[in-house]
Amino acid sequence: MTGDTHDHGHDHGGGPVLTYADDSVHDRNETGHFELLADALKELSIEKGLVTATEVREYVEFFDSRGTEKGAEIIARAWTDPAYKERLLSNGTAAAAELDIPMAGAELVVVENTGSVHNVIVCTLCSCYPRTILGLPPDWYKSKSYRSRAVNEPRAVLKEFGTELPGDVALRVHDSNADMRYLVLPKRPAGTEDWPEERLRELVTRDSMIGVAPARDPA
Amino acid sequence: MPLERGQHDLGGLPGGPIDLEEHELLPWHKMVSAVFTVMRLKGELTTDELRRCIEDLPPDIYDGGYYERWTVALTDLMVEKRLVTRDEVDARMAELRAAREAAE
Numbered sequence: 001m002t003g004d005t006h007d008h009g010h011d012h013g014g015g016p017v018l019t020y021a022d023d024s025v026h027d028r029n030e031t032g033h034f035e036l037l038a039d040a041l042k043e044l045s046i047e048k049g050l051v052t053a054t055e056v057r058e059y060v061e062f063f064d065s066r067g068t069e070k071g072a073e074i075i076a077r078a079w080t081d082p083a084y085k086e087r088l089l090s091n092g093t094a095a096a097a098e099l100d101i102p103m104a105g106a107e108l109v110v111v112e113n114t115g116s117v118h119n120v121i122v123c124t125l126c127s128c129y130p131r132t133i134l135g136l137p138p139d140w141y142k143s144k145s146y147r148s149r150a151v152n153e154p155r156a157v158l159k160e161f162g163t164e165l166p167g168d169v170a171l172r173v174h175d176s177n178a179d180m181r182y183l184v185l186p187k188r189p190a191g192t193e194d195w196p197e198e199r200l201r202e203l204v205t206r207d208s209m210i211g212v213a214p215a216r217d218p219a
Numbered sequence: 220m221p222l223e224r225g226q227h228d229l230g231g232l233p234g235g236p237i238d239l240e241e242h243e244l245l246p247w248h249k250m251v252s253a254v255f256t257v258m259r260l261k262g263e264l265t266t267d268e269l270r271r272c273i274e275d276l277p278p279d280i281y282d283g284g285y286y287e288r289w290t291v292a293l294t295d296l297m298v299e300k301r302l303v304t305r306d307e308v309d310a311r312m313a314e315l316r317a318a319r320e321a322a323e
Binding site: 032034035036037038039040041042043044045048050051055056057058059060062063064105106122124125126127136138139140142143144145146147148149151152157160161175178179 | 236237238239241242246247254258267274303
């Protein structure tokens with residue numbers, strides 16, 4: 001420490017607010033430069049035998065087909081099968097594997113929303129997301145605003161999604177990384193006590209499994 | 220000396236409102252994700268290696284679009300691992316650009 005407290009690049013009053021014109025939602029590919037680079041990589045990878053054209057096509061199809069259905073399947077099972085829920089909360093990776101859902105090398109940790117605790121997921125360092133369960137992440141999940149703010153003003157962030165938490169509900173923010181992915185087990189909506197598993201799946205939304213919103217209201 | 224915060228280390232920084240608009244992915248976004256995924260499954264490279272390359276990107280690229288970031292980082296990683304050379308990539312891009320312009 002030099003003792004110089006005034007020249008260290010940030011002030012706490014009106015520090016630089018991140019700007020978002022540059023964010024992931026904006027494609028700077030007007031000139032086609034990056035798309036051309038991606039095409040060049042694909043062609044060279046195929047020619048060098050690193051990948052085959054068929055493998056690449058199959059994965060594009062996989063991305064196109066995978067939405068949030070697998071997540072809804074996990075959550076509805078946990079709502080209706082207490083033993084499964086217990087396994088899910090104690091070892092998410094193994095419980096996902098029971099439903100033939102791979103985790104692609106990362107561990108899955110499932111966190112449960114209750115009347116007293118609400119959980120929300122972020123990846124402040126990049127955009128780690130349980131892709132095999134929820135598909136590719138939405139743009140806002142990858143945005144700098146969400147990544148920066150979710151950890152220090154999560155209640156304000158949730159409000160932007162229309163979710164207002166009562167003051168007596170504890171809010172836990174989980175920061176994902178390359179080796180560990182989180183999934184929120186939302187609260188089962190009231191009035192669904194006699195619903196079968198298949199019907200419950202329809203109430204499980206992507207945002208409820210990230211924790212920025214509750215599950216769908218059955219009414 | 221405290222460690223300098225990396226450009227990727229955003230947790231807790233002040234930020235503006237979140238843009239909640241949903242966008243469709245472009246075909247090349249899915250294609251480059253697929254190329255990476257197949258190579259990862261074959262053990263040619265790992266998620267952590269790509270993450271490091273993303274974190275090391277020049278600031279103007281890091282601040283660009285998500286898949287632009289990915290594509291440049293994937294190129295850097297493939298060059299680093301000698302799966303391709305920079306010259307091969309540049310030459311192929313020039314060929315593709317010429318072919319595209321000829322078709323227009």
